[in-house]
Amino acid sequence: MTQFQAPSQKKLKDISLYINGQFVKSNSQETFENINPFTNEPINHIAAGDAADIDAAVAAAKRAFHGEWGQMKLDERLDYVYKIGDLIEKHSEEIAVLESYDTGLPISQTRKMIARSAKNFRFYAEMVKSHLYGEAYQVDDEFINYSVRKPVGVAGLITPWNAPFMLETWKIAPALATGNTVVLKPAEWSPLSANRIAEVINEAGLPDGVFNVVHGYGETAGAALVRHPDVPLISFTGETTTGSEIMKNGADALKQFSMELGGKSPIIIFDDADFDRALDACTWGVFSFNGERCTANSRVYLHEDIADDFIKKLKERVDRIRVGDPMDPNTQVGPLVHRNHYDNVKGYLQLAKEEGCEVYSGQVPAEHSRGNFVPPTLLLNADQHLRVVQEEIFGPVIAVMTFKDEDEVIEKANDVRYGLAGYVWTKDMQRGHRVAQAIDAGMLWVNSQNVRDLRTPFGGSKHSGIGREGGFYAFEFYTETQIIHVAMKDHYIPQFGK
Numbered sequence: 001m002t003q004f005q006a007p008s009q010k011k012l013k014d015i016s017l018y019i020n021g022q023f024v025k026s027n028s029q030e031t032f033e034n035i036n037p038f039t040n041e042p043i044n045h046i047a048a049g050d051a052a053d054i055d056a057a058v059a060a061a062k063r064a065f066h067g068e069w070g071q072m073k074l075d076e077r078l079d080y081v082y083k084i085g086d087l088i089e090k091h092s093e094e095i096a097v098l099e100s101y102d103t104g105l106p107i108s109q110t111r112k113m114i115a116r117s118a119k120n121f122r123f124y125a126e127m128v129k130s131h132l133y134g135e136a137y138q139v140d141d142e143f144i145n146y147s148v149r150k151p152v153g154v155a156g157l158i159t160p161w162n163a164p165f166m167l168e169t170w171k172i173a174p175a176l177a178t179g180n181t182v183v184l185k186p187a188e189w190s191p192l193s194a195n196r197i198a199e200v201i202n203e204a205g206l207p208d209g210v211f212n213v214v215h216g217y218g219e220t221a222g223a224a225l226v227r228h229p230d231v232p233l234i235s236f237t238g239e240t241t242t243g244s245e246i247m248k249n250g251a252d253a254l255k256q257f258s259m260e261l262g263g264k265s266p267i268i269i270f271d272d273a274d275f276d277r278a279l280d281a282c283t284w285g286v287f288s289f290n291g292e293r294c295t296a297n298s299r300v301y302l303h304e305d306i307a308d309d310f311i312k313k314l315k316e317r318v319d320r321i322r323v324g325d326p327m328d329p330n331t332q333v334g335p336l337v338h339r340n341h342y343d344n345v346k347g348y349l350q351l352a353k354e355e356g357c358e359v360y361s362g363q364v365p366a367e368h369s370r371g372n373f374v375p376p377t378l379l380l381n382a383d384q385h386l387r388v389v390q391e392e393i394f395g396p397v398i399a400v401m402t403f404k405d406e407d408e409v410i411e412k413a414n415d416v417r418y419g420l421a422g423y424v425w426t427k428d429m430q431r432g433h434r435v436a437q438a439i440d441a442g443m444l445w446v447n448s449q450n451v452r453d454l455r456t457p458f459g460g461s462k463h464s465g466i467g468r469e470g471g472f473y474a475f476e477f478y479t480e481t482q483i484i485h486v487a488m489k490d491h492y493i494p495q496f497g498k
Contacts, residue, residue: 014045015191017053017215018198020060021208026216027052034191037104037335038326038371046191049216051224054183057212058230061154061181064209069181070151072207078125081177083204085121088169088197092118095196099165100326102192104290104335104372107327110165117169123454124177124474131472132178132479142491149479151179152256155233156225158218158246159194161187161337162292162394168197170458171235174474176210183212183231185222187238189338191215218242226250233477236260237294239392240418240463258467258477260294260459262392263420266413267297268403268435271305273425274447279310281449282398283317285423287376290334291396292341295421295443295450299389299399301409307402311380314400318362318376325368333396335371342372345395352379352388357399384412392418406431410438420460421450442468 014031016023024047031045064070069077088095092114099110134147155175159168164187175182186194198213214221226234226249233256236246240262247257267285269278285297302310326334336342352359362375374395382389382399389399403409413422422439424446426432436444442460445451452458457468467477 011042012044012192015047015195015215017047017049017057018195018202018211018213019053019057020212021202021206023198023202026050027056032188032217034102035338036101037337037339038101038368040339040370040372043102043192046188046215049185049214049221051220053214053216054185054221054224054228057183057214058154058225058228060209061183061212062209062230064207065151065153065181067209068207069210070179074128077179078128078177080204080206081121081125081173084173084176084201085118085125087200087203088114088118088121091196091200095165095193097327098192098196100334102190103161103164103337104326105163105292106290106329106331106334108329108331109288113163113166117166120166120169120173120454121177124173127174127472128177132475134481142489143485143487145483145485147481147483149178149475150482152232152478152480153180154231155180155182155235155478156228156231157182157184158222158225158234158236158238159184159186160238161190162289162294164190165193165197167237168194170469171237172197172211174469174478175233175235178475178478180233180478181210181212183214183225185214185216185218185225188215188217189341222246223249226255227253229253232256234258235469235477243465256477258459258469259465260469261420261463261465262394262418263294263296263460263464264299264390264392264416264418265295265297265421265423265441266299266301266439267423268301268409268413268425269303269306269310270424270426270428270431271303272427273306274427275306275310277447278425279313279317281423281425283314283321283376284449286398287321287333287396290336291374291376292337292394293450296394297421297423297450298393298397299401299413299416301401301403301412304402304404311378311400314378315360318360318378321362321376323362323364323368323373323375333376335368335373336395337372339372341394342374345374345393345397348388348391348393348395348397349374349377352382352386355386355388357382357386357388384415390416406435410435414438414440417463418460419462420464421445423448423450
């Protein structure tokens with residue numbers, strides 16, 4: 001396979017919207033600048049869509065839903081879904097490089113994410129074939145009642161800037177496989193891979209209007225998509241406060257929402273845990289993806305009998321993690337996605353000092369001073385009530401605390417507004433099950449890092465989200481269940497007014 005060459009400091013071509021099978025400028029002709037997080041220099045300019053462009057995209061998607069796409073046979077539709085997966089795999093190296101260039105994520109990690117993205121399309125094509133079915137309810141010899149699942153219509157997908165390509169495919173694949181059409185509003189800080197998936201889908205030859213991309217700002221393009229009367233579905237991944245605003249803006253239209261929101265997930269390490277494996281999982285879980293991971297174990301609770309040794313080893317790991325150029329395959333932590341986010345994370349580190357934490361950080365090589373680098377950081381001597389423990393920082397930062405017994409750590413783990421994920425490390429499996437089930441979160445891992453099985457539900461509780469993605473759970477959102485009652489004989493009907 002020909003290797004795609006890293007764009008380095010070169011500017012890339014400017015990016016257009018993708019509406020009704022065409023790459024077009026925004027209605028206003030406005031653009032915004034896309035910045036390289038490694039150098040803080042411009043990459044290119046992106047068409048800035050607004051309500052007029054959303055209207056055009058939704059109209060195209062609605063026509064396709066009621067037209068060629070909606071009338072297409074299942075096997076033909078799924079052939080397109082398989083083809084998208086094949087084309088992602090074909091272009092995987094190029095997409096991985098663009099993703100790293102745009103987001104600052106290390107290339108060693110984006111390569112794995114793009115490979116998973118191709119699998120998302122194949123997985124959902126198979127899931128629709130094997131699991132998108134209804135049920136039948138027979139009532140003696142009088143009735144047969146059966147249910148069918150039908151696509152809903154135009155799905156509005158609003159995606160984040162962390163791991164954007166993979167998270168876009170998590171939504172696009174089930175939406176298309178179940179027969180919906182799509183309008184995607186990607187995050188403005190990471191537009192390159194959203195444009196690349198539009199190019200891939202265009203190459204796959206889907207009918208015009210089935211898939212559309214409108215770049216732009218949340219308060220213009222995003223808000224217009226949420227308010228649009230012809231968009232019954234809104235799937236959003238992002239920050240909790242934004243998710244709440246989206247639900248308010250769509251409430252009058254009684255839209256269906258799937259919300260995967262913020263997290264402040266605990267990792268609980270008991271004194272009998274496999275020390276080295278727990279250490280591996282703890283460091284990977286918070287420092288991979290540059291710490292910009294919704295399921296990051298950003299709070300660690302250490303049993304007091306192992307706390308000193310574990311903190312010593314954590315410091316050693318932080319000192320040795322390779323921080324650098326995201327295009328270097330040896331880099332483990334790259335720059336944060338945008339200067340605004342960098343400033344926000346740095347502000348939390350200053351707050352941690354003011355709240356009394358010891359802030360222990362790794363080093364950023366001097367030659368990378370232009371980038372948005374926050375080194376892997378431990379917040380030691382943390383306490384449950386601190387803002388840096390309660391609030392999502394979304395960077396390579398972990399708050400370190402201790403506990404004495406099971407009841408205490410369960411109470412502490414649950415004492416945040418979030419409930420996305422959690423991790424438990426112990427060799428006592430009765431305790432592992434017991435503690436996992438006591439944690440108020442949508443997903444728990446016991447003696448495991450954050451590994452995903454596409455068949456399982458993904459989502460959170462409390463302020464971490466509503467609904468579930470993954471497996472047939474996505475069908476609850478992307479399809480409508482219709483029940484049909486059929487009389488099998490002339491049953492009794494009351495004769496009013498005869």
